[in-house]
Amino acid sequence: MTSTRAFEIAGRVERFVRDVVVPYEHDPRRDHHGAPLDELVHEMRGHARTEGVLTPHILKGGDHLTQRETATVLIASGLSPLGPLACNTMAPDEGNMYLLGKVGSPALKERFLEPLVAGRARSAFMMTEPADEGGAGSDPSMMQTTCRMDGNHWVINGRKTFITGAQGASVGIIMAKAGDVASGGGACLFLVDLPDPAIRIDDVPNTIDSSMPGGHATITIDNLRVPADQMLGDAGEGFKYAQIRLSPARLSHCMRWLGACIRANEIASDYANRRHAFGKPLIDHEGVGFMLAENLIDIKQAELMIDWCAGVLDTGSLGTAESSMAKVAVSEALMRIADRCVQVMGGTGVTDKTIVEQVFREVRAFRIYDGPTEVHKWSLAKKIKRDWKAAQ
Numbered sequence: 001m002t003s004t005r006a007f008e009i010a011g012r013v014e015r016f017v018r019d020v021v022v023p024y025e026h027d028p029r030r031d032h033h034g035a036p037l038d039e040l041v042h043e044m045r046g047h048a049r050t051e052g053v054l055t056p057h058i059l060k061g062g063d064h065l066t067q068r069e070t071a072t073v074l075i076a077s078g079l080s081p082l083g084p085l086a087c088n089t090m091a092p093d094e095g096n097m098y099l100l101g102k103v104g105s106p107a108l109k110e111r112f113l114e115p116l117v118a119g120r121a122r123s124a125f126m127m128t129e130p131a132d133e134g135g136a137g138s139d140p141s142m143m144q145t146t147c148r149m150d151g152n153h154w155v156i157n158g159r160k161t162f163i164t165g166a167q168g169a170s171v172g173i174i175m176a177k178a179g180d181v182a183s184g185g186g187a188c189l190f191l192v193d194l195p196d197p198a199i200r201i202d203d204v205p206n207t208i209d210s211s212m213p214g215g216h217a218t219i220t221i222d223n224l225r226v227p228a229d230q231m232l233g234d235a236g237e238g239f240k241y242a243q244i245r246l247s248p249a250r251l252s253h254c255m256r257w258l259g260a261c262i263r264a265n266e267i268a269s270d271y272a273n274r275r276h277a278f279g280k281p282l283i284d285h286e287g288v289g290f291m292l293a294e295n296l297i298d299i300k301q302a303e304l305m306i307d308w309c310a311g312v313l314d315t316g317s318l319g320t321a322e323s324s325m326a327k328v329a330v331s332e333a334l335m336r337i338a339d340r341c342v343q344v345m346g347g348t349g350v351t352d353k354t355i356v357e358q359v360f361r362e363v364r365a366f367r368i369y370d371g372p373t374e375v376h377k378w379s380l381a382k383k384i385k386r387d388w389k390a391a392q
């Protein structure tokens with residue numbers, strides 16, 4: 001069970017999302033592939049600030065809610081695809097704030113974290129590299145972006161792709177690999193101000209999803225000079241820090257998209273109760289009723305999986321295996337729920353009259369980012385083999 005304070009915050013967030021954010025769902029201020037423009041985000045955030053629900057998972061003074069408490073709040077913020085943007089609980093900022101809070105020095109927190117928590121800035125996390133150039137994707141050890149020391153600066157070169165929100169962000173976290181042990185060795189993370197002339201946005205492709213401002217950019221980093229004190233944590237520890245971010249961040253995606261699927265299911269249930277075919281409401285046709293019943297079961301299982309994994313993270317564990325299990329179970333369940341919602345609503349389900357078709361598209365992409373289903377299953381299989389060997 002989560003706490004009374006989390007229920008109280010989540011209650012306010014839910015009322016805000018339903019009453020204030022949902023009416024914005026048809027606001028035309030979108031970019032060429034449907035993502036909300038920053039002007040729209042800032043307007044909604046102004047309302048969230050007034051209502052006291054901006055960045056609701058980080059308390060005054062900087063304390064973060066526990067993961068189980070965060071789940072209650074983020075599910076509520078996800079009830080609209082615009083809710084996380086309005087409340088500043090969205091990806092990638094929510095995960096970036098978490099990482100900075102855990103690993104950042106006081107100076108880095110003051111400079112880069114505070115504007116994010118205040119909802120004045122957006123950020124980007126730059127790890128993935130173009131597949132057609134043999135860069136890091138599912139396998140981060142294939143990282144090709146390099147960093148090398150030059151005096152009191154690091155010089156970074158490389159290409160990145162699918163970088164959510166890079167267009168329009170003011171804070172960037174870049175992962176690069178130091179070439180030799182003398183300069184730290186291994187993966188390093190850097191905090192940078194954006195935009196920067198040495199970080200060029202080459203392309204922002206149209207993608208299946210449309211909820212994230214700035215889309216998912218492909219970027220060239222060309223001799224970017226970063227002062228040494230803008231390294232996040234220690235040299236060579238980049239993969240470890242990424243892991244600190246990735247487990248809670250993938251669980252946060254589960255929370256937000258569960259909220260969206262709960263709402264999609266409400267819309268589909270309403271449709272099935274109102275709409276008649278063959279002399280009775282759709283809900284009374286077993287084929288439709290069973291789809292909605294299966295949705296309820298999948299929603300409850302997703303809630304339980306999130307709560308269980310959040311509880312593990314709250315013990316201080318990295319929760320690598322647990323978050324893999326939760327990510328696979330929840331993202332696959334959400335895909336089934338969203339698909340059934342579309343089906344129950346017939347032709348209306350594939351139109352943009354409701355958020356159901358968007359939720360279906362968003363959840364499809366979620367089966368890939370923060371680790372594709374197969375990669376999580378593969379890493380779990382490796383763990384099964386390791387545990388089996390250890391037991392011999």
Ligand SMILES: Cc1cc2nc3c(=O)[nH]c(=O)nc-3n(C[C@H](O)[C@H](O)[C@H](O)COP(=O)(O)OP(=O)(O)OC[C@H]3O[C@@H](n4cnc5c(N)ncnc54)[C@H](O)[C@@H]3O)c2cc1C
Pocket residue numbers: 092124125126127128131136137138139161162163164165207209216365368369370371372374375378
């Ligand atoms: C909408 C969206 C937003 C994103 N945002 C960001 C971001 O902000 N920052 C960032 O750094 N990255 C981001 N990414 C990148 C994302 O993390 C990668 O797409 C993901 O890690 C997969 O890498 P890849 O696309 O190179 O796929 P590949 O590595 O080419 O893999 C392709 C497919 O191969 C299969 N596969 C791979 N390895 C295995 C295995 N071991 N066993 C079985 N099957 C396997 C999987 O089915 C996988 O989907 C985003 C991606 C998307 C789609």
